[in-house]
Amino acid sequence: MLGATRNFTGPVLLGAIGELWIVFALSPLPVTVRHVVLALSLLIVCLLLVGAKRIGKIRDMAAGPWKKYRWPLFSANLLLELALIVAAVSITQYDPYRYCRVPAISIAVGLHFFPLVRIFGEPEYSGCGAALISAAILYLFLTRGGQIQVGVGRALECAGNGIILWGTAFFQVQRERVKVRTPLT
Secondary structure, rough: OEEEEEOHHHHHHHHHHHHHHHHHHHHHOOHHHHHHHHHHHHHHHHHHHHHHHHHOOOOOOOOHHHHHHHHHHHHHHHHHHHHHHHHHHHHHHOHHHHHHHHHHHHHHHHHHHHHHHHHHHOOOOHHHHHHHHHHHHHHHHHHHOOOHHHHHHHHHHHHHHHHHHHHHHHHHHHHHHHHHOOOOO
């Protein structure tokens, strides 16, 4: 549908939530390094938003009657994700499992992306979910095996999660830019 408004809620949300993961990753760093990295990460989010805005009026994300059903499905998916996060935080609040809190949240967030493939018709969400879950499992193996300290591993995983979400958002924006340059059939 040429002329319809393209919904860039996905890239914008991925960029903002990726920024939150980066902020969590910065917590163990010295204050000056934190400010520099935070400024650079905000610049990345601004570039993402500018890219999304430039191509924002291209085409609709989904045509036909399926469109009106996707937001209730997304809301149900989001509520399930929040319930999994609450359960993960509740289970990992005790000392022997405290190091598992961030990976448990990452796994809940990663699982949340798999239904989004069908709901929004965005196949890259499956790769995003798999990457988030893989990063969480890698963190658990490295910290439990003693290869890295828990705080360093947590910072690396949070930064990795932010980069994964940003990468997915940039991929979506770039894909739409390519569609703009090629003739619509």
